[in-house]
Amino acid sequence: MSPKTAPAPRAVGVALILIGTGAMVTSMGIGLDQYGRWGARFFPLAGSAALLLLGVAELRSARGAPPADRQHLPAIAALLVLSLVYVWLISVVGYLLSTALAAPLALFIFGVRTPVGLCAAAVLCPALYHTVFFVVLGVFPPLGRWVDLLDLIGGY
Amino acid sequence: MDIFAGLATVLGDPVLLGWVFLAAVVGMVVGAIPGLTASAAIAMLLPLTFYMEPLPALAFLYVIGKSGRYGGSIAAILFNTPGTAASAATQLDGYPLAQQGKAGKAMKVATLSSVIGDFTGEILLIIGVAWIAAIALKLGPPELFAVYFAAFIVIGSVIGTSVTRGLASAALGILVAMIGLDPISSTERFTFGSFDLTNGISLVPLMIGIFVLGEVFTRIETRGARPEIVPVDDSDAARNALSWAEYKPCLPHVIRSSFIGAFIGMLPGLGSAIAAFVAYGEGKRRARNPSEWGKGALEGVAAPEAANNAVSGPSMAPLLTLGIPGSTIGAILIGVFLIHGIQIGPTMFLTSRDLVFTLFACGLIGIVIYGVIGYFGAAYVGRFIIRIPTQVLYPVIFLTSFVAAYTSRGNLFDVYVMVAAGFAGWAMRRLQFNPAAFVISFVLAGGAEETFRQALLLSDNGMMIFVTRPIALVFLLIGIAAMIARIRSVNRQARASASRDA
Numbered sequence: 001m002s003p004k005t006a007p008a009p010r011a012v013g014v015a016l017i018l019i020g021t022g023a024m025v026t027s028m029g030i031g032l033d034q035y036g037r038w039g040a041r042f043f044p045l046a047g048s049a050a051l052l053l054l055g056v057a058e059l060r061s062a063r064g065a066p067p068a069d070r071q072h073l074p075a076i077a078a079l080l081v082l083s084l085v086y087v088w089l090i091s092v093v094g095y096l097l098s099t100a101l102a103a104p105l106a107l108f109i110f111g112v113r114t115p116v117g118l119c120a121a122a123v124l125c126p127a128l129y130h131t132v133f134f135v136v137l138g139v140f141p142p143l144g145r146w147v148d149l150l151d152l153i154g155g156y
Numbered sequence: 157m158d159i160f161a162g163l164a165t166v167l168g169d170p171v172l173l174g175w176v177f178l179a180a181v182v183g184m185v186v187g188a189i190p191g192l193t194a195s196a197a198i199a200m201l202l203p204l205t206f207y208m209e210p211l212p213a214l215a216f217l218y219v220i221g222k223s224g225r226y227g228g229s230i231a232a233i234l235f236n237t238p239g240t241a242a243s244a245a246t247q248l249d250g251y252p253l254a255q256q257g258k259a260g261k262a263m264k265v266a267t268l269s270s271v272i273g274d275f276t277g278e279i280l281l282i283i284g285v286a287w288i289a290a291i292a293l294k295l296g297p298p299e300l301f302a303v304y305f306a307a308f309i310v311i312g313s314v315i316g317t318s319v320t321r322g323l324a325s326a327a328l329g330i331l332v333a334m335i336g337l338d339p340i341s342s343t344e345r346f347t348f349g350s351f352d353l354t355n356g357i358s359l360v361p362l363m364i365g366i367f368v369l370g371e372v373f374t375r376i377e378t379r380g381a382r383p384e385i386v387p388v389d390d391s392d393a394a395r396n397a398l399s400w401a402e403y404k405p406c407l408p409h410v411i412r413s414s415f416i417g418a419f420i421g422m423l424p425g426l427g428s429a430i431a432a433f434v435a436y437g438e439g440k441r442r443a444r445n446p447s448e449w450g451k452g453a454l455e456g457v458a459a460p461e462a463a464n465n466a467v468s469g470p471s472m473a474p475l476l477t478l479g480i481p482g483s484t485i486g487a488i489l490i491g492v493f494l495i496h497g498i499q500i501g502p503t504m505f506l507t508s509r510d511l512v513f514t515l516f517a518c519g520l521i522g523i524v525i526y527g528v529i530g531y532f533g534a535a536y537v538g539r540f541i542i543r544i545p546t547q548v549l550y551p552v553i554f555l556t557s558f559v560a561a562y563t564s565r566g567n568l569f570d571v572y573v574m575v576a577a578g579f580a581g582w583a584m585r586r587l588q589f590n591p592a593a594f595v596i597s598f599v600l601a602g603g604a605e606e607t608f609r610q611a612l613l614l615s616d617n618g619m620m621i622f623v624t625r626p627i628a629l630v631f632l633l634i635g636i637a638a639m640i641a642r643i644r645s646v647n648r649q650a651r652a653s654a655s656r657d658a
Contacts, residue, residue: 006317057320138207
């Protein structure tokens with residue numbers, strides 16, 4: 001149901017059916033209320049059923065689609081991995097050290113190759129963000145479980 | 157009268173005025189950066205406003221939304237790349253004008269038209285909103301659920317290129333909103349035994365992910381590419397000055413488009429891009445010089461710009477009167493209202509009337525500020541943006557999104573949510589799903605479920621209550637009719653496209 005064929009119609013149709021089916025099964029596991037009514041179950045079930053039906057509709061209207069452009073997938077994957085590792089690093093070594101690692105890596109993924117720029121980012125980004133958010137705004141910083149630079153430099 | 161009191165409050169408070177000024181500048185710059193939208197800027201800055209008083213916080217984000225819509229026209233005219241989806245229609249005539257050496261003239265037309273459109277929308281909002289709120293107070297749960305239902309269908313089916321994927325985006329938004337404890341019975345839903353999920357998915361990291369990190373993922377595909385600016389020669393004053401004789405033919409288009417934009421703005425989910433293209437099409441149909449449209453007609457810049465800015469004010473009407481966000485910016489503003497303990501909906505005009513009208517006054521003053529800056533300085537904004545290296549800008553936005561997501565609740569789980577939402581936002585854009593429908597449905601789902609269950613408690617005949625109450629039935633039919641009309645339109649376009657290819 002689109003004027004130009006949307007990308008990957010079969011894959012999207014199958015994915016919607018799978019998500020819809022999984023959500024329906026999970027919705028049926030939601031407890032009934034004290035009077036045995038569907039109260040809490042109704043909306044999740046309706047959303048799941050809608051997704052399932054839309055998946056079927058997508059699959060039925062699937063036509064040949066142009067091949068997907070996969071040229072940038074490695075960079076996308078790299079950024080996704082960096083994102084996940086960055087959050088994990090914040091939890092184990094705190095905000096300053098993790099940002100000092102993530103900032104130059106993010107710049108590198110976006111094409112910055114100058115060593116001075118990357119080194120400057122490793123120092124300036126954590127310092128700037130820490131000052132703005134955790135000092136000026138007074139947000140309590142995420143402290144590292146293993147080690148935290150704030151312990152070494154004495155508080156925040 | 158309330159609006160005059162609001163204006164006096166704003167003009168008498170230099171700090172508030174400063175926030176409005178800053179918002180006008182920030183919105184214009186962000187809107188003019190290709191790929192970055194006002195929604196992204198607002199989502200990213202939202203956690204900062206948690207530390208502000210409610211009025212400056214709301215005014216700051218509200219005015220960013222307004223000037224961001226206008227800022228998109230700068231990129232459309234100068235870079236041949238719309239800064240926002242709403243300014244894609246402006247590009248059709250704006251860029252040819254720039255190529256003819258009339259970029260300055262085109263930007264002045266865009267500025268004046270945006271200001272007139274925005275003022276029209278804002279004044280219609282100020283006049284009509286209390287009236288709509290009074291009606292909304294009389295709606296019961298069945299009618300409100302029907303309004304929510306119509307909003308889901310319209311948002312899912314009308315925006316975007318694929319009806320099924322738009323509706324699927326809305327359904328996914330509803331499902332994600334169901335994660336956590338049921339607000340009535342406290343039953344766990346979709347938590348899979350995770351303690352973090354029992355609190356549900358927070359709106360702020362979800363929006364930062366979809367609109368900010370998702371855009372960073374998208375921009376990685378164009379890294380290294382720099383927009384080319386059309387040279388604006390200040391010395392060529394004759395070609396870039398705008399006379400009354402030149403602007404006069406634009407005025408009927410501006411007035412018509414302002415009302416088109418205001419009407420579309422009131423309908424939940426449709427937004428500026430649709431308003432701009434409808435106004436452009438209608439303007440071209442009624443123009444005395446339709447053959448010049450698309451080749452550099454000033455009217456072709458004026459019509460879409462007036463419409464896309466006229467959306468801004470009226471899109472607040474469903475938010476303020478029914479608690480239903482009419483746009484992604486409205487959805488984000490819900491977060492600010494809730495954080496500051498302000499209950500949105502029709503009772504807001506009884507409990508926080510002064511705040512609402514002072515916010516409208518900030519909007520009016522913001523329009524004047526971005527109008528003045530834009531009229532005299534849009535070319536400078538364009539030159540400033542071209543100097544921002546995108547390979548540095550997007551990593552900075554990447555890092556900011558993490559700290560902004562953490563700041564909202566001081567919780568690293570929210571940052572994981574933001575990363576997941578960012579990747580999902582990128583995938584949605586790539587697969588032609590509709591991120592705006594996803595987010596708006598996420599916001600609407602809680603209210604829709606609440607009114608649905610209240611309606612069933614009121615009913616003696618189960619779901620028949622939605623059919624036997626006339627207003628509820630009308631809204632249900634509006635939703636279904638909008639979807640059928642959209643499917644027919646898409647099928648017609650598909651057949652036309654197939655016959656052209658054959």
